[in-house]
Amino acid sequence: MSKKLITLTLLVVFLFTMSSIGLAQEKQIEFWTMQLKPTFTDYINGVISDFEEENPNIDVKWVDVPWADMEKKILAATAANNAPDVANLNVPFSMKLAELDALVDMDANLSDDVKDRYFPTVWKANTYEGETHAIPWYLSTSVTMYNETIFENAGLNPDNPPQNYWELLEMGRQIKEKTGKFIFLPPIAETGRYMEYMVREGIPLMNDDGTAAFNTEKSVEFLQLWARMYEERLIPEETVTEGHNAAVDFYQSGQAAILLTGPQFLSRIEENAPEIFEKTRVAPEISGSAQKVGVAVMNIAVLEQTEYKDASLKFAAYITNNENQLEFCKLVNILPSTKKAAQAPYFTEIDPNSVKDKAKKVSAEQLERAENLVPPIENQSQLNEVINQMVQNALLGKKSPKEAISDAETEWNNIMSN
Amino acid sequence: MKLRKTYTPYLFLVPALIFMGIFLFYPIVDVFRLSFTNYNMIQEASYVGNQNYQDLLNDPLFWKTLKNSFIYLIGVVPLLVILPIFIAILVNRKLKGIKWFRAAYYIPVVTSMVVVGIMWKWLYRGNGLLNYLLQTIGLINEPISWLTSTDYALYSVMAVTIWKGLGYYMVIYLAGLQSIPQDLYEVAQIDGANWWQKHLHITIPLLKPSILLVTILSSIAAMKVFTEVYVMTKGGPINSSKTLVFYIYEKAFENLNLGYAAAMGFVLFVIIFILSFINFKVLGQE
Numbered sequence: 217m218s219k220k221l222i223t224l225t226l227l228v229v230f231l232f233t234m235s236s237i238g239l240a241q242e243k244q245i246e247f248w249t250m251q252l253k254p255t256f257t258d259y260i261n262g263v264i265s266d267f268e269e270e271n272p273n274i275d276v277k278w279v280d281v282p283w284a285d286m287e288k289k290i291l292a293a294t295a296a297n298n299a300p301d302v303a304n305l306n307v308p309f310s311m312k313l314a315e316l317d318a319l320v321d322m323d324a325n326l327s328d329d330v331k332d333r334y335f336p337t338v339w340k341a342n343t344y345e346g347e348t349h350a351i352p353w354y355l356s357t358s359v360t361m362y363n364e365t366i367f368e369n370a371g372l373n374p375d376n377p378p379q380n381y382w383e384l385l386e387m388g389r390q391i392k393e394k395t396g397k398f399i400f401l402p403p404i405a406e407t408g409r410y411m412e413y414m415v416r417e418g419i420p421l422m423n424d425d426g427t428a429a430f431n432t433e434k435s436v437e438f439l440q441l442w443a444r445m446y447e448e449r450l451i452p453e454e455t456v457t458e459g460h461n462a463a464v465d466f467y468q469s470g471q472a473a474i475l476l477t478g479p480q481f482l483s484r485i486e487e488n489a490p491e492i493f494e495k496t497r498v499a500p501e502i503s504g505s506a507q508k509v510g511v512a513v514m515n516i517a518v519l520e521q522t523e524y525k526d527a528s529l530k531f532a533a534y535i536t537n538n539e540n541q542l543e544f545c546k547l548v549n550i551l552p553s554t555k556k557a558a559q560a561p562y563f564t565e566i567d568p569n570s571v572k573d574k575a576k577k578v579s580a581e582q583l584e585r586a587e588n589l590v591p592p593i594e595n596q597s598q599l600n601e602v603i604n605q606m607v608q609n610a611l612l613g614k615k616s617p618k619e620a621i622s623d624a625e626t627e628w629n630n631i632m633s634n
Numbered sequence: 635m636k637l638r639k640t641y642t643p644y645l646f647l648v649p650a651l652i653f654m655g656i657f658l659f660y661p662i663v664d665v666f667r668l669s670f671t672n673y674n675m676i677q678e679a680s681y682v683g684n685q686n687y688q689d690l691l692n693d694p695l696f697w698k699t700l701k702n703s704f705i706y707l708i709g710v711v712p713l714l715v716i717l718p719i720f721i722a723i724l725v726n727r728k729l730k731g732i733k734w735f736r737a738a739y740y741i742p743v744v745t746s747m748v749v750v751g752i753m754w755k756w757l758y759r760g761n762g763l764l765n766y767l768l769q770t771i772g773l774i775n776e777p778i779s780w781l782t783s784t785d786y787a788l789y790s791v792m793a794v795t796i797w798k799g800l801g802y803y804m805v806i807y808l809a810g811l812q813s814i815p816q817d818l819y820e821v822a823q824i825d826g827a828n829w830w831q832k833h834l835h836i837t838i839p840l841l842k843p844s845i846l847l848v849t850i851l852s853s854i855a856a857m858k859v860f861t862e863v864y865v866m867t868k869g870g871p872i873n874s875s876k877t878l879v880f881y882i883y884e885k886a887f888e889n890l891n892l893g894y895a896a897a898m899g900f901v902l903f904v905i906i907f908i909l910s911f912i913n914f915k916v917l918g919q920e
Binding site for chain 1: 674675676677744759760761781782783784786787867868870872873877884885889890
């Protein structure tokens, strides 16, 4: 009896050991994305299973995280030494992690032919001090969406949408007078977005040594423009405390004539406000005197804490390759970061009657000129706050634009010198 | 036999104590330790002495947010202590359908603060419902900038905290009212006391334990305010509605300066501790 028991026990132990050895050969990497479920569950699962087929000893575990929670979750996981291996991040956040040496340098670890796939201007979005800390994944350039009915009611020609910020003052006055509506809600008082506006206008942000360079006469005039629009209520008073979400709200509810955002938001407008969607037309993004076009970059980074650096790099390069990106772009109105995918006829052969298609074409056409307007800077969130306060003070008339900019310059330099 | 009797109650307390030890006492001690470092969640923390404390003394935003938190305290606590007493008295009658009123007052309490914040943000808009109503009935001529004026933003947010909290404290007082013997009121009635005198001389003194509880709870809640600020104004415009806890959150999770945030957190902890102590002294005596 006991002999049988001993044999049985040994057999079980043997089997367990063998299976755990088998498991040990498998490399398990954890991949976090920002809010891609449930819409893109099948797509991502497809990419993962294709990758696992080509790489039988790598197992990818996919975790999807709500947009707003990603930062906190990764920070908490990193602090607990439990960070994912590969993560989909946005540029400001990956910069925050890169500042603290938490990300793997892609320049040093990827081969040249992989790196060459990507648009150089977009690759630079993640370059800081000679290291590129993430691979650009999917992109979005903003387009101008406008409500043709409000334009017509205000006596403006819908075939002639505004192209630069300075036109908005007169147009705004006309819209307010004839229809009582706002022209749009510029998200300039939050998240340092005003810096992008300044770059589009051709106002320099900082000098080579990191000190502030935006205290110029042009800069004062530019801020004065927005302060005047705020004072005359051509833009809603909520500009001073709310941002992009409110901008979409105001447009969707028919209270604003224009919305500057990525084409993917057309789906949201179609769902929430079909009557506004019917009246929506698209045009290239309104810019400033420097005619620059911005691009929002989502990227794929590999965390330094990873146990399987090669496997993680392999997966990061795989999910951002031409074929996979093109497939993703066919599911939703985003753009690829790779040159070959962006040249696909998918982006130029469109249905002229579909506003979503037109938006896709316009945003793709802008891609060549597009750049990440605000380069990665250290202490980004503190500097953003300085700019936010500067704009809020000027809009509310608490400080004159000149004073607000001057004070912001001093604070910026203080932060950079610490 | 006698020994076992005295041990048993303590044994029952042990699990709760362990839980509190791990999730409450240990973090408090660790935050105190963190406040002497420059921890940023990713790299090893290094000791910086009391640099963080020195920095916060010289930080104008720390003092501004502390002041905002105190305004919050002074504005919200008296209203949340007094108003629910009267609401509780009103819903304490055995009228038909009174339960619906109690439920109605409690619904804001069980609604997520995020939802409440978004809802009130819409109501407070320049062309929102509140301005529309006030203008229609002629109370105001121009719309008021509830959340976008540095003068009003903080108070507008406070109003939402009060609105949401009324039902919570009403329930505490309701429970307290049940233990007041009805014959006291009958005696007072015979003596010719009116409604106001009855409640001033009977209800309120006998509700003292509940009042103490509500004062402490609402004081702590007022000092810890975060969600309403985050959803409605993000502390703006120009930091006028930024509370200390919101500033701590920003420092910790936006700027990744957890050492500094820990220092501010510890200062907040000491302030709340002192407040609670004062509360007990003032209201605890009979």
